[in-house]
Amino acid sequence: xxxxxxxxxxxxxxxxxxxxxxxxxxxxxxxxxxxxxxxxxxxxxxxxxxxxxxxxxxxxxxxxxxxxxxxxxxxxxxxxxxxxxxxxxxxxxxxxxxxxxxxxxxxxxxxxxxxxxxxxxxxxxxxxxxxxxxxxxxxxxxxxxxxxxxxxxxxxxxxxxxxxxxxxxxxxxxxxxxxxxxxxxxxxxxxxxxxxxxxxxxxxxxxxxxxxxxxxxxxxxxxxxxxxxxxxxxxxxxxxxxxxxxxxxxxxxxxxxxxxxxxxxxxxxxxxxxxxxxxxxxxxxxxxxxxxxxxxxxxxxxxxxxxxxxxxxxxxxxxxxxxxxxxxxxxxxxxxxxxxxxxxxxxxxxxxxxxxxxxxxxxxxxxxxxxxxxxxxxxxxxxxxxxxxxxxxxxxxxxxxxxxxxxxxxxxxxxxxxxxxxxxxxxxxxxxxxxxxxxxxxxxxxxxxxxxxxxxxxxxxxxxxxxxxxxxxxxxxxxxxxxxxxxxxxxxxxxxxxxxxxxxxxxxxxxxxxxxxxxxxxxxxxxxxxxxxxxxxxxxxxxxxxxxxxxxxxxxxxxxxxxxxxxxxxxxxxxxxxxxxxxxxxxxxxxxxxxxxxxxxxxxxxxxxxxxxxxxxxxxxxxxxxxxxxxxxxxxxxxxxxxxxxxxxxxxxxxxxxxxxxxxxxxxxxxxxxxxxxxxxxxxxxxxxxxxxxxxxxxxxxxxxxxxxxxxxxxxxxxxxxxxxxxxxxxxxxxxxxxxxxxxxxxxxxxxxxxxxxxxxxxxxxxxxxxxxxxxxxxxxxxxxxxxxxxxxxxxxxxxxxxxxxxxxxxxxxxxxxxxxxxxxxxxxxxxxxxxxxxxxxxxxxxxxxxxxxxxxxxxxxxxxxxxxxxxxxxxxxxxxxxxxxx
Amino acid sequence: xxxxxxxxxxxxxxxxxxxxxxxxxxxxxxxxxxxxxxxxxxxxxxxxxxxxxxxxxxxxxxxxxxxxxxxxxxxxxxxxxxxxxxxxxxxxxxxxxxxxxxxxxxxxx
Numbered sequence: 001x002x003x004x005x006x007x008x009x010x011x012x013x014x015x016x017x018x019x020x021x022x023x024x025x026x027x028x029x030x031x032x033x034x035x036x037x038x039x040x041x042x043x044x045x046x047x048x049x050x051x052x053x054x055x056x057x058x059x060x061x062x063x064x065x066x067x068x069x070x071x072x073x074x075x076x077x078x079x080x081x082x083x084x085x086x087x088x089x090x091x092x093x094x095x096x097x098x099x100x101x102x103x104x105x106x107x108x109x110x111x112x113x114x115x116x117x118x119x120x121x122x123x124x125x126x127x128x129x130x131x132x133x134x135x136x137x138x139x140x141x142x143x144x145x146x147x148x149x150x151x152x153x154x155x156x157x158x159x160x161x162x163x164x165x166x167x168x169x170x171x172x173x174x175x176x177x178x179x180x181x182x183x184x185x186x187x188x189x190x191x192x193x194x195x196x197x198x199x200x201x202x203x204x205x206x207x208x209x210x211x212x213x214x215x216x217x218x219x220x221x222x223x224x225x226x227x228x229x230x231x232x233x234x235x236x237x238x239x240x241x242x243x244x245x246x247x248x249x250x251x252x253x254x255x256x257x258x259x260x261x262x263x264x265x266x267x268x269x270x271x272x273x274x275x276x277x278x279x280x281x282x283x284x285x286x287x288x289x290x291x292x293x294x295x296x297x298x299x300x301x302x303x304x305x306x307x308x309x310x311x312x313x314x315x316x317x318x319x320x321x322x323x324x325x326x327x328x329x330x331x332x333x334x335x336x337x338x339x340x341x342x343x344x345x346x347x348x349x350x351x352x353x354x355x356x357x358x359x360x361x362x363x364x365x366x367x368x369x370x371x372x373x374x375x376x377x378x379x380x381x382x383x384x385x386x387x388x389x390x391x392x393x394x395x396x397x398x399x400x401x402x403x404x405x406x407x408x409x410x411x412x413x414x415x416x417x418x419x420x421x422x423x424x425x426x427x428x429x430x431x432x433x434x435x436x437x438x439x440x441x442x443x444x445x446x447x448x449x450x451x452x453x454x455x456x457x458x459x460x461x462x463x464x465x466x467x468x469x470x471x472x473x474x475x476x477x478x479x480x481x482x483x484x485x486x487x488x489x490x491x492x493x494x495x496x497x498x499x500x501x502x503x504x505x506x507x508x509x510x511x512x513x514x515x516x517x518x519x520x521x522x523x524x525x526x527x528x529x530x531x532x533x534x535x536x537x538x539x540x541x542x543x544x545x546x547x548x549x550x551x552x553x554x555x556x557x558x559x560x561x562x563x564x565x566x567x568x569x570x571x572x573x574x575x576x577x578x579x580x581x582x583x584x585x586x587x588x589x590x591x592x593x594x595x596x597x598x599x600x601x602x603x604x605x606x607x608x609x610x611x612x613x614x615x616x617x618x619x620x621x622x623x624x625x626x627x628x629x630x631x632x633x634x635x636x637x638x639x640x641x642x643x644x645x646x647x648x649x650x651x652x653x654x655x656x657x658x659x660x661x662x663x664x665x666x667x668x669x670x671x672x673x674x675x676x677x678x679x680x681x682x683x684x685x686x687x688x689x690x691x692x693x694x695x696x697x698x699x700x701x702x703x704x705x706x707x708x709x710x711x712x713x714x715x716x717x718x719x720x721x722x723x724x725x726x727x728x729x730x731x732x733x734x735x736x737x738x739x740x741x742x743x744x745x746x747x748x749x750x751x752x753x754x755x756x757x758x759x760x761x762x763x764x765x766x767x768x769x770x771x772x773x774x775x776x777x778x779x780x781x782x783x784x785x786x787x788x789x790x791x792x793x794x795x796x797x798x799x800x801x802x803x804x805x806x807x808x809x810x811x812x813x814x815x816x817x818x819x820x821x822x823x824x825x826x827x828x829x830x831x832x833x834x835x836x837x838x839x840x841x842x843x844x845x846x847x848x849x850x851x852x853x854x855x856x857x858x859x860x861x862x863x864x865x866x867x868x869x870x871x872x873x874x875x876x877x878x879x880x881x882x883x884x885x886x887x
Numbered sequence: 888x889x890x891x892x893x894x895x896x897x898x899x900x901x902x903x904x905x906x907x908x909x910x911x912x913x914x915x916x917x918x919x920x921x922x923x924x925x926x927x928x929x930x931x932x933x934x935x936x937x938x939x940x941x942x943x944x945x946x947x948x949x950x951x952x953x954x955x956x957x958x959x960x961x962x963x964x965x966x967x968x969x970x971x972x973x974x975x976x977x978x979x980x981x982x983x984x985x986x987x988x989x990x991x992x993x994x995x996x
Contacts, residue, residue, distance in 0.1 A: 019953075019963070023914065024937065026962040030915040033958055052933045 024053065075397070082398040092370055093402070096363045099778075100406025102771060103359025104452065105413035108437075108445045110352045110764075112418050114345050115444075116435030118338060123257050125196040126294075130333035131304065132259055133163070133291030135326050139581075139600055139688040142329045145291050147212075147272065148283040149315065149323065150188065153291075156311045159304040163293040164191035165272065166258065170710050171242035172534045172740050173267075176228045181534065181742040182242070182267040186275050186289075194294045195256050200225075202236045202251025210271040212281060218247040219269040225252045240268065243709055244537030247274075258292065259336055278702050284322030284595050286581065292333070305330055321594040344761050347837055351505060351768045354498040356452065358775045361491040364456035365779060367399065368488050369786045371460060392461050399457025400450060407449030411442070425760060463487050489819060492776075492783045496823025497830055499776035500860050502769035504831045505838060507852040508845055509762035515844030516755055522675030523575060524615035525747035527719040530574065531728075535708040536738035544701040547708060548630060551696070553735065555607060558713065561731050563721045566612040569696045570712040571605035571703075575614075575675045576750050580604075581688065583660040586646060591663070598660060601642060601690045602677055605699055611672070613716040621653045621670030629697045636666035639674045642690035657692065662700030679754055681843045713741070761841060773860070776823075777867040784816050785871040795875055796883025805876045812875045816868035823864070824857050899931065899939050900948075901982060904967065904975040907949060911966035913956060914940060940965060948974045 028049045035045035086093045124130060134142035135149065145153070145165055154163045169184045192204040204219060218240050220229075229235035239246045247270060255265045272280075272289070279285040295304055308328035316323045331339075378391060415437060422435060535550055542550075551569055559567045572580035583598040585591065592598050608624040610616075619640065628635050636657055643652045658665040674691065676683040683689065699707065717724050725744040732741045752759075788795075795808055835847040845852065906912065906920045918931045943949050948971035956962040967975070 020937070022961065023963045026913070026956065026960050027915045027918075027933070029960060030956065030958065030962075 028053065075393075078394050078397040079401065081394065082401050085398060086401065089370070092366060096366060096402050097406045097409060099359045099362050099775065100403055100449075100452065101409035101413055102775070103356040103410070104403075104407045104445065104449055105410030106417065106768065106771065107352050107356050107448060108407075108410055108414035108441060109417045109421065110348065111444050112414065112437055112441045113421065113435050114349055115438070115440050117341065118345060119440065122334060122337075124333075127333060129161075129295045129297070130194070131160075131293050131295060131301075132331045132333055132336040133165075133293055134329040136329040137326050139686075140286075142331070144286045144289050146283050146285050146287070146322075147280050147289065149326075150289070150291065152315055153308070153311055153328070154188075154190075156314065157307055159296060159299045159307045160293040161296045162190045162194045163291065164188045164194045165289050165291045166191055167272065167275070167287065167289045169270075169275070170532070170534070170742070171268065171270075172244075172537055172709070172738070173228075173240070173242060174244070174537055174738060175241040179738050179740060181740045182224065183264050184242075184268045184270060185266050186272040187269050188272050191269075191292075192253065192256065194292055195258065197253055197256045199251040199253050201233055202249070204251055204253065205269075205271055210273045212273040214271060214273050216245060216247040216274055217250045217271065218242070219251045219253045220249055221265055221267050221269075222252060222254050223265050224267040241537070242268065242270070243534075244540045259290070259333070277706060282322075283319055284583075288578075301330065301332065321596070324594070324596050341757070343837075344757065344841060347505075347841070348761060348764050348768075350834075350837075351502055351765055354502055355768050355771050355775070356448065358495045358498055358772050358779070360452050360456040361495050362775055362779045362782070363399075363402070364460050365488045365491045365782055367456065367460040368463065369782065392458075395461035396454065396457045399461075400453035403449045403453025403456075404446075407445050407452075410449075411437075411445050414441075414445075421764075424763065459487070488783050488786065492779045492819050493822045493826060495772075495776040495779045496820060496860060496864065497827035499769070499772040500824060500827025500856065501831045501834055502765065502772045503856045503860060504827075504835060504852060506762065506765040506769040507856050508835060508838065508842055508847065508849060509758070509765050511845045511849070511852060512841065512843045513755065513758055513762050516680050516758065519676070519680045521575065521680060521751065522616065522673055523747075525751055527717050528613060528747040529715045529717065529724055529728075529744060530570075530577075530747065530750075531713055531715075531725065531741050531744035532710055533713050533732070534710060534740045534742075536736050538738070539708040542708070544630075544704040547704055548697055551707070551711070554713070554732075554739075555609075557731055557735055558715060558728060559609075561727055563717045563719075563724065563727075564715055565718055566609040566716040568607040568610040568613045568714050570607075570610070570714050571696060571699065571707060572603045572694075573677060573691075574604075574712060574714075575677050576679065576747075576754055579677060582692070584657050584692075585660075586658075587656050589658075591658070595660070599646070599690075600688055601692045602688065603659075604691065604693045605696050606693055607696045610693070610714070613714050614675075615716075616672050616675065619671045619673060620651075621668075623670050623672070624693075624695045628695045632698075634664055634666035634698050635669045635695065637670040637672055637693040638668055639672050639691040641674045642692060643671050645690055659694075662702060664694075664698070664700055666694065666698075680751065758841060773863060776860075777863050780816060780819060780864050781867040781871065783819070784812065784868045785874075787815060788812060788871045788875045791875075792878055792883045795878045796880040799878060800880040800884060808876050808878070809872055812872045813865070813868060816865060816872075820861055820864040824860060827860075828853060828857065898982075899935065900943060901975070901978040902929070902931075903936075903939065903943065903965075904948065904971055904978065907965055907967045908972070908975060911952075911964045913954075913962040913964050915962075917965070943971075947971075 028046070031049035031052070032042075032045045035048055036042055040048065121127060122130075132142075133145060133153075134140075135145050137143045147165075150163075150165050157163065165188045167186045169186055171182045171184045173180045173182050187205070188210045189205040189207050192198075197204070199219070200222065202219075205217070208214065209217060220235070220240065222231075225231050225235060229238070235249055235252065238249050240249055241247075253269065277287060279287060295301075305328075308330060312323070312327045316326065381391060381394075418435065418437070533554065535547070535554075539547060539550060555567050555569060558564060580603050581600050582603040583595055584601060585598050604610075606624075608626060608628070611618060611623050621637070623637055624635065638652060638657075646652070647655065652668050652671060655668050656665055657668065672693070674689065677689070677691070678686045715724070715728070721727060725741075729741055732739055795811075798811075799808065831853065832848055839847050902921050903917055906917050906924075909920075912920065914936055918933065918936060921929055921931050940949070940951075944951055944965075948968060949965045950968055951963050951965050953961060954964045
């Protein structure tokens with residue numbers, strides 16, 4: 001029954017209040033009447049009756065709070081009161097909200113990046129079953145899978161429900177309007193099954209259609225479908241002419257989420273058996289084919305690895321020449337996608353958390369400072385019967401309100417900064433498209449606003465109430481402000497420590513980056529342009545002589561273009577770009593029976609002008625000339641690493657290398673310095689570094705037949721023409737309308753992109769560190785200001801007693817210096833512990849680099865002292881007569 | 888043992904229930920009745936009476952109705968419910984036990 005009456009009570013609240021009022025009034029009237037009857041004068045009689053009741057407001061409040069709705073009502077009252085109080089103090093409120101908006105905003109912005117990249121589930125069905133595959137070989141932990149190996153892996157394994165491979169490629173599309181270069185992918189039949197992609201119309205590949213020699217079919221992407229077929233359903237069954245060969249369109253497929261995503265969506269998918277590369281059926285070939293597979297339900301990674309070990313072990317026994325020492329590398333898909341990025345993001349997440357903490361500490365400090373002015377207000381409320389819990393609830397309501405408003409503003413700030421940050425992200429940052437403000441982000445913002453409000457509200461509330469309730473009411477609470485100082489001092493010291501940590505992190509990163517920039521790649525990347533070229537599709541069936549003639553014409557025409565200083569065709573590896581390796585043996589050795597007895601080298605197939613284009617010096621002997629063509633004896637040039645590894649200190653000139661491909665036997669005619677193939681900083685630690693250069697025209701005929709599609713051209717210009725590629729494109733078109741040049745990049749861009757991830761972290765860390773520094777200096781300014789305000793009287797006394805301005809300066813500044821030194825000390829200790837987490841990201845500096853530590857500490861010290869400057873000047877200007885007067 | 892306030896509250900409830908057992912009464916009347924029956928020893932703090940009445944009404948021991956008082960004013964009359972009667976019996980028993988125990992301690996201390 002009591003519940004019913006409670007329920008009734010909630011809906012009849014106003015009525016109940018009136019009733020209670022009336023009841024109490026009746027009671028008072030009755031007593032007053034009795035008092036009069038007993039002889040009291042009427043006003044006294046009433047007064048006496050009322051006095052017995054005491055505080056009617058408290059009565060009503062107590063009666064009301066007896067149920068939940070009453071409680072909620074009093075919370076609402078707190079809220080309204082909080083709004084009034086905050087509006088009365090616009091200065092404090094504004095600064096607090098802005099500080100919180102800054103802290104919460106950058107956390108929200110960063111969280112939305114982390115959310116999109118790390119937390120959002122992958123778009124595939126059952127993504128936890130997906131695994132990436134590669135061959136593990138002596139020089140490559142996760143290398144290319146050869147096509148014959150893939151076929152056997154697919155057949156023999158027991159742990160995968162489906163397995164597939166893919167390889168990126170480019171085709172020239174003709175016969176449908178303008179000739180276009182298409183982004184393509186060779187895939188095996190099960191590729192779309194593994195990744196869970198369904199066609200928009202038509203079908204995907206069927207088992208068996210990826211075999212070598214099967215019928216030429218293709219799947220097109222949504223973009224191409226729209227561009228060339230106006231998204232009409234009759235695209236199915238139409239022919240697509242790629243590199244001069246006709247493929248039947250069997251379906252349209254939306255973009256597939258695979259590991260290797262280029263910036264542009266894939267236009268066409270072709271079964272891998274259609275690749276006319278003569279090396280495709282070779283078990284030992286490394287053609288850049290990568291694999292992906294789906295585990296059977298319930299199979300663990302250990303079981304899968306064990307099973308694949310069995311499969312590759314069997315293959316090694318049956319084909320020892322090509323497969324000895326080759327195993328399978330399995331990585332969880334998500335890890336393969338994010339593995340490199342995860343530690344960086346987590347470090348940055350910690351950094352941005354520090355910024356929020358500093359912001360909260362600042363607002364807590366402000367709140368503490370303000371609470372001295374509210375002692376009277378608290379006194380009145382305590383006299384009215386409020387308990388400590390009630391007061392704390394009131395203060396918390398104010399801080400949570402501040403935090404929520406700050407958080408809301410921060411959300412808006414985050415929205416803008418996220419968009420700016422997205423433009424800055426490294427191009428290969430996985431899942432960048434998935435970053436936006438969604439429900440996760442909103443919830444995150446709300447939660448940290450709430451936590452922030454409680455954090456910066458609770459501590460000052462507790463402290464100021466403790467002090468207040470212990471004290472009696474004094475007009476000048478000087479004793480209590482001593483302890484309040486300590487809390488503020490602790491906060492400021494912690495703030496500066498955290499700012500120091502962030503500044504050191506940013507400093508280390510920027511030194512790393514400058515070291516990386518200064519690494520000599522082995523060539524001069526300025527004013528070098530690289531792009532790919534595909535000859536007209538009619539050349540696909542041409543004989544090697546015609547192909548060579550075509551390339552000669554290409555080189556001559558480009559070299560004649562204005563501003564061009566040197567041109568070289570390039571096949572095989574490109575420094576800091578795609579790699580290509582060859583097997584070989586030396587001198588007069590007989591051909592080794594197994595590939596395991598041959599050696600690997602990185603191979604560059606270039607023209608005589610290459611040294612001029614790349615400005616690589618010559619150390620010994622000579623480089624190629626136009627005379628080293630297809631009719632002359634084969635020659636080769638090696639780099640210093642090759643010379644040292646295979647010839648020691650002996651003179652390598654005159655020795656011979658025989659390449660496995662085409663069994664080409666070349667004489668070594670020169671030695672050049674090493675260039676960094678694998679990465680500016682990672683090249684040193686690679687195991688395969690030997691390099692060899694072969695003249696382009698001396699490529700074996702079998703390889704030359706593949707050259708018409710996707711050969712690289714490297715051009716050095718004088719740098720005057722900023723639209724160089726456009727000029728070259730016009731030159732190209734004049735040569736042949738069906739010849740396509742595409743994919744232009746300058747070598748500087750390539751180098752810059754290899755550093756993009758590190759640059760991104762550096763910029764973010766620098767931004768966070770700057771924000772932390774600003775907030776911390778505001779913090780110390782506030783504390784010293786407050787200190788000066790509290791001690792104005794004391795300073796007045798000192799000056800009156802003969803202290804000089806200089807002494808006052810020392811007094812105040814020493815306070816500031818003490819705080820700063822403590823902050824730097826704690827910060828340094830914390831940095832030494834924390835920067836160890838960054839070691840993987842650093843290059844050329846240790847995580848405890850003394851130069852950075854000292855430099856940053858000095859910067860922080862100077863900024864902190866500068867922040868103390870204004871309050872110190874104010875202290876020095878204290879007029880003792882005024883100060884002493886305000887007792 | 889509970890704070891001072893609690894013991895008094897419990898006792899107040901007992902006194903109010905006993906008073907109402909004689910018949911329905913309004914708040915002022917309850918105050919006077921307790922005062923008179925205890926020969927002026929016990930004075931009900933008027934500030935604590937109405938919250939106590941409110942609580943007891945919520946617990947279902949008493950119910951309230953509007954009526955007219957002796958001097959023709961509208962006043963709220965409280966009366967005992969069946970549950971209230973049972974509660975009164977319980978409280979009387981506990982009180983007896985309590986006083987007996989205290990008396991025993993005082994005798995033998």
